[in-house]
Amino acid sequence: MYLVTSDEMRCFDHDTIHRFGVPAIVLMDHAGRAIAERVRELCPEKVVVLCGKGMNGGDGWVAARWLRYAGIEVEVLSSCDPAALQGDARTAHEAAARFGVPWRIYEPGSIHQSLAGFGRSRRDRAVLIDALLGTGVSRPAEGVVAQMIEEANASSAYIVSADLPSGVDASTGEVPGPAILAHETIAMAAEKLGTAVTPGAIHAGRVRVADVGIPVDPARVQASYVSPAAFGRRFGFRSAMSHKGTFGKVGIALGQMPGASRLASLAALRAGAGLVVVAGARAEASLFAPDIVVREGSDPAQLLQDVDAVVVGPGLGLLGREARTWLYDLVRAGVARGVIDAEALAAVAHGGQFDPVAGEFVLTPHPKEAARMLGWDARQVQARRLEAARTIAARSQAVTLLKGHRTIIAHPDGRVRVNPTGSSALAVAGTGDVLAGVIGALLAQGLDAFDAASLGAWLHGLAGERAGEELTEVAVTASDVIARLPDAVRAYRAEVDGSE
Ligand SMILES: NC(=O)C1=CN([C@@H]2O[C@H](COP(=O)(O)OP(=O)(O)OC[C@H]3O[C@@H](n4cnc5c(N)ncnc54)[C@H](O)[C@@H]3O)[C@@H](O)[C@H]2O)[C@H](O)CC1
Numbered sequence: 001m002y003l004v005t006s007d008e009m010r011c012f013d014h015d016t017i018h019r020f021g022v023p024a025i026v027l028m029d030h031a032g033r034a035i036a037e038r039v040r041e042l043c044p045e046k047v048v049v050l051c052g053k054g055m056n057g058g059d060g061w062v063a064a065r066w067l068r069y070a071g072i073e074v075e076v077l078s079s080c081d082p083a084a085l086q087g088d089a090r091t092a093h094e095a096a097a098r099f100g101v102p103w104r105i106y107e108p109g110s111i112h113q114s115l116a117g118f119g120r121s122r123r124d125r126a127v128l129i130d131a132l133l134g135t136g137v138s139r140p141a142e143g144v145v146a147q148m149i150e151e152a153n154a155s156s157a158y159i160v161s162a163d164l165p166s167g168v169d170a171s172t173g174e175v176p177g178p179a180i181l182a183h184e185t186i187a188m189a190a191e192k193l194g195t196a197v198t199p200g201a202i203h204a205g206r207v208r209v210a211d212v213g214i215p216v217d218p219a220r221v222q223a224s225y226v227s228p229a230a231f232g233r234r235f236g237f238r239s240a241m242s243h244k245g246t247f248g249k250v251g252i253a254l255g256q257m258p259g260a261s262r263l264a265s266l267a268a269l270r271a272g273a274g275l276v277v278v279a280g281a282r283a284e285a286s287l288f289a290p291d292i293v294v295r296e297g298s299d300p301a302q303l304l305q306d307v308d309a310v311v312v313g314p315g316l317g318l319l320g321r322e323a324r325t326w327l328y329d330l331v332r333a334g335v336a337r338g339v340i341d342a343e344a345l346a347a348v349a350h351g352g353q354f355d356p357v358a359g360e361f362v363l364t365p366h367p368k369e370a371a372r373m374l375g376w377d378a379r380q381v382q383a384r385r386l387e388a389a390r391t392i393a394a395r396s397q398a399v400t401l402l403k404g405h406r407t408i409i410a411h412p413d414g415r416v417r418v419n420p421t422g423s424s425a426l427a428v429a430g431t432g433d434v435l436a437g438v439i440g441a442l443l444a445q446g447l448d449a450f451d452a453a454s455l456g457a458w459l460h461g462l463a464g465e466r467a468g469e470e471l472t473e474v475a476v477t478a479s480d481v482i483a484r485l486p487d488a489v490r491a492y493r494a495e496v497d498g499s500e
């Protein structure tokens, strides 16, 4: 499913209004009605609508009119004197007022006052509609709107946001100032990219997309959720004629912690690799036998020249610094596909200095590693995840997978995918090694770096979800995630078969 930025949405709005001739007020009525229909399903005893002064506010006035029409007790608190409203927002206000919707201009305490009588025990019987700011946000929420956001969040009422939670940047998911913490969001025409990535995703709650009659052209959208339909039968389905060579050979460079390489190698097998080879100085065969081939020697690059994809990073430890040489040697020897993870990432970038590596490589930093690569701090990476992932991808010229809740996969050409699977069960040592092995296996099976990183994140996240469901998120180990990769493959097949 695609994810649109403010600019992309504006283009589609514009086409609908000016190319197809659908008046904007009609679109606004569809939007407001969609919000009202959803809120009615919540059977509230009272609805308070917070309206800003732009078109998002217009959606709110329309929703209030439809709720009044359905006989539901509703009132509007406006961030400004409606006399200052322009265009369709003004029209929407006037229609609501004439329809008898009670409204007043917000003053500090108005929200608390409007919800009086809905004490904690009955707070969910009241719904707040957040129609303060939408895709027109141009700076951190300020003034009266910021006050309304803070008071709404403190109200502990059930909050439904129009289009996106006010104060969240629709295109990046950044939250530069006060922002609504919604229980759910009704996105108009398409989900905004800013509610798919964190921290915006946390503010949005559950996102539902309302069809308001604005066609969205996927060819003009750069971002989407990872979805099995994008990969079809290029993974997960086998012909009777296939043999282990069909599914490629993954080579894993051994480092100081061979246990991490073991996790990556077992994961690669569970993700369909035909053969897995580990190579390096400390190749304790007993750790890997019998399913994994062990090659002992001081130069992994020398030992891995016959593989289809390499995984360099898990368990490297201090050998990370040598990874640069290994990578050069491997690329020179024609092994130009692989995963660069953990300490090996320093071979590609450090402190904002990038040394791009040619070929189909996937970088898999977690936020701290991304911060080291960029010369930022980890907090900045987490606040500006999309920018961080896209910057590393553009400057390293490699597909970059930024781990974390709603993992981001960024292509050097600007395309972005957001992984919807995963859970806190993955917050345990070794799951990064597992992910590196899974992606290595998908590269060895012929997927390109963008697809291998995206599908790898999807499978890995789903396996983590399944492990968390069975064992509780608290008690999952990296090996448990590997053990549930078959469940993820089954789910993948079901989705692909279901979508064909
Ligand atoms: N365009 C369409 O056909 C449809 C749009 N829909 C809704 O419209 C909003 C986008 O509306 P827009 O007027 O462009 O912007 P906003 O309403 O989001 O807000 C702009 C409004 O708020 C003021 N403002 C901006 N930033 C701040 C800030 N940081 N603090 C305080 N105030 C701020 C600004 O001055 C403007 O007045 C879209 O999200 C949809 O909800 C319809 O849904 C469908 C048709």
Ligand SMILES: [K+]
Pocket (backbone or CB within 6 Å): 056, 130, 131, 132, 133, 134, 161, 162, 163, 164, 165, 166
């Ligand atoms: K909003």
